[in-house]
Amino acid sequence: MSHSLNADGFFFSMKKYYLIFLIVAATAGCMTVNKQEPCLDLRHEIMIYQDQIDSLRHMNFAYQMCVDSLYSEMSALQDSIAFLSSATRIKNHLDFPDTLYYAGYAFDLTNERIFQKFHYWYLAELKFAYKYIPRTTKYFPVIENILTENGLDDDIKYLAVAESYLSPLAHSSAGATGFWQFMKSTAKYYDIEMNQFVDQRRDIFASTRAACEYLNWSLKALTNKGAPDILLAICAFNSGLSNITRVINEQGGTDFFSLIQRKAETDDYVWRTLAVKYIIENENKIFTKPFKKEPSIYESCRIVPLVLEGHYKLDAWAQAQGTVIREVWELNPWLKIYKRNNYTHSPVNDVVVSPGEFTVLVPKGSVPNAGEVARIEQQFKEENNGYFTEHVVKSGENLWIIASRYHTSVSHLMSINGLKSATIYPGQKLNLISLKTNPKKxxxxxxxxxLSSISSKLGVANQKLIQTNNLKVKRSNGRNIVLIYPGQKLYY
Structure with missing residues (x-):
């Protein structure tokens, strides 16, 4: 097929290509600019579109996570159906005792209402026993030791079963995560590290210590109110102490059995815990054969303390410990995979640990090279001198390219670098990890x-305490009132 082009058509085509050339040149010119001639207007529009692209990518990722979660739920339900279909697994005609005990409290099963509550949750939790009973031998020894250290009853370990079935990866739709299902807003007050590299809510050691601290604090507060009841402290772990004290104020009762909780979930929480305790302790009576158990952490792992002042990869450290990074990642579910984008290629997977104090599990049979371990751990104590702390802008780069490479967002880069506009230039150094750390004091x-008396004691401004701790300020009678309560931790 032949084509003809007249003069008008020729000039129209030339104009079109010339316009395209101008757009490309303008865009390229705004990737990196010198300090004298920033293309601010066009750059601003481009950044708006790039932020929208970032947002859509995050939405797509969230939707994919939901789909994955649904597939996981379907798989779990199929497992449950298969388990329950095996008539040989559960014995029939089980007789229950007249009284059950939990944390020193007696539950009278001759009381019809109490029996109904217990029996309902017994049947509900029975079908998931194949999940949590095998894990008890792995995690209970650790939990029991920490409970003893904190002066709490050994039965509290069954609370972790009711929370997560002893799965470190358990995650609720509300955002609660880990063995004890801590929400981020609560976990941050108990020195639990949570960021794009680690999540200590999934660490059996850190999360159990935090759970003990919360329970002891709740029990102390309830005792001061004339209600020294560990079952109410357990209820507070589920719904918050303020909800429990509100029920006490409204109804006048001072123990679990004399109160009706505001939410059924809070009341059921205790019955679920009682049910899983009975199922675990009576495995041989309930099932025709015992479940295969997982080995204890103390039997299968070495426990290694680790302190870091900067962000570091653990590859060399793992080898110095006589193992490999894959083994360390598998044994420590609180470690995340950091996906570092490298332009056009697939993301690079790294295991990076942020500054802090951690308890790391390594294989029991691994033999460490003591000298090499000491050398590497000494490096870890150098502040912000590890995996990455800054990026030097190269010609042709913009914030969107840099954000994509390091698996972050343009807005985050602008925030941690104090940028008021998206204009950058070759040679400029950009922080990749915020140098601000969570206060430990x-x-x-x-x-x-x-708040004023605390401010005077610490020598810290009121406003700093309010901002650092996200305190609520209420206006009353023309005055600002800051809400704090005994036992609360104020970081500074």
Whole structure:
């Protein structure tokens, strides 16, 4: 097929290509600019579109996670159906005792209402026993030791079963995560590290210590209110202490059996815990044969403390410990895979640990090279001198390219670098990890304390305490009132 082009058509085509050339040149010119001639207007529009692209990518990722979660739920339900279809697994005609005990409290099963509550949750939790019973031998020894250290009853370990079936990867739709299902807003007050590299809510050691601290604090607060009941402290672990004290104030009761909780979930929480305790302790009576158990952490792992002042990869450290990074990642579910984008290629997977103090599990049979371990751990104590801390802008780069490479967002890069516009230039150094760290020092609020008195004791401004701790300020009678309570941790 032949084509003809007249003069008007020729000039029209030339104009079109010339316009395209101008757009490309303008865009390229705004990737990196010198300090004298920033293309601010066009650059601003481009950044708006890039932020929208980032947002859509995050939405797509969230939707994919939901799909994956649904597939996981379907798989779990299929497992449950298969398990329950095996008539040889569960014995029939099981007789229950008249009384069950939990954390020193007696539950009278001759009381019809109490029996109904217990029996409902017994049947509900029975079908998931294949999940949590095998894990008890792995995690219970660790939990029991930490409970003893904190002066709590050994039965509290069954609370972790009710929370997560002892799965470190358990995650609720509300965002609660890990063995004890801590929400981020609560976990941050108990020195639990959570970022794009680690999530200590999935660490059996850190999360169990945090759970003990919360329970002891709740029990102390309830005792001061004339309700020294560990079952109510357990309820507080589920719904928050303020909800429990509100029920006490409204109804006048001072123990679990004399109160009706505001939410059924809070009340059921205790019955679920009682049910899983009975199922675990009576495995041989309930099932025709015992479940295969997982080995204890103390039997299968070495426990290694690790302190870092900067962000570091653990590859060399793992080898110095006589193992490989894959083994360390598998044994420590609180470690995340950091996906570092490298332009056009697939993301690079790294295991990076942020600054902090951690308990790391390594294989029991691994033999460490003591000298090499000491050398590497000494490097770890160098602040912000590890995996990456900054990026030097190269010609042709813009914030969107840099953000994509390091698996972050343009807005985050602008925030941690204090950028008021998206204009960057070759040779400019950009922080990749915020140099601001969570404060480790805290003051424990005592009865009679006010924010002003605490501010004077610490030598810290009121406003800094309010901002650092996200405190709520209420206006009353023309005055600002800051809400704090005894036992609260105020970081500074």
């Amino acid at each position: 805290y003051y424990l609020v005592k009865k009679g304390d006010t």
